Amino acid sequence: MIHLYGVVDELERLPTVAGVDAGRLELRRIEGLELIVSRTVEGRDVTQEAVLYHAHVVEELLARSGAVLPARFGTAFSDEQELADAVRATAPALARGLNLVRGCFEFGLRVLGGDGAAESMSGGLSGRDYMRTRLAEDKTRRRLAEELHEPLARLSRASTRFGGASSDLLQSAYLVPRQDVAAFGEHVRRLEAAHPDLTIVCTGPWPPYTFAANGEGGNA
């Protein structure tokens, strides 16, 4: 199989790190796009190790190119023809994606905590009062999440909030232009200082995984 790591622009030179299954990295040029691939065995297991190898290659690409669109792990093709056909079919979206992420890093934010009174007081509350407290609390949490997210989103070229069943107060990602990274980090530190009761975990700089599919109108 041909395993795809990502689409790059202005790659200085191929990273010398090994790919998944110890494969050697290779460059393909299709439709004016540069793709980084390596050969992998067919029907391989998805292991944490393979995921980390993929991530390592993508990080090396980020360090050596003008822009990188990371491919989702598992994007694999049976032969060169299948790869070329797939790239031709999506080339305009890939080019748009590269333009969006050019010169940017991605940052992730997870905020834990902010659970208020309802749970701890639940023993002494009637059903109705419990629900009322709980609703008020949800509202407060939503407002707090928005207060944390909004200024960071303003410093970003693109941003997204993840919902889901997570108990996190906020889980989000930001696409931050290189020149605004320092200001972004400074703002996160201000948030940490202003909310000592919350656990704020900012991760990054990441390659722009979360925003890689935006050229085609969303994460497929």
Added chain:
Amino acid sequence: MSMNEQQTLKQQVTLIELVDRVLNKGVVVSGDITLSVANVDLVYVGLRVLLSSVATLEEPRERISATGAAP
């Protein structure tokens, strides 16, 4: 939370964020993902273990704030 616990929590969250990005984000060029669901489940079992240990790290702090006791 102690500095050490903070550090461990941040490392675990970073790994979770990494695996989530590599498996769930990123561009799909072919529209085809060749992973078998069973294998992905295995990776997520590993993730759940990590997530539950993050929850364990959180627990002592929540217990303290719920009872109002000093840390």
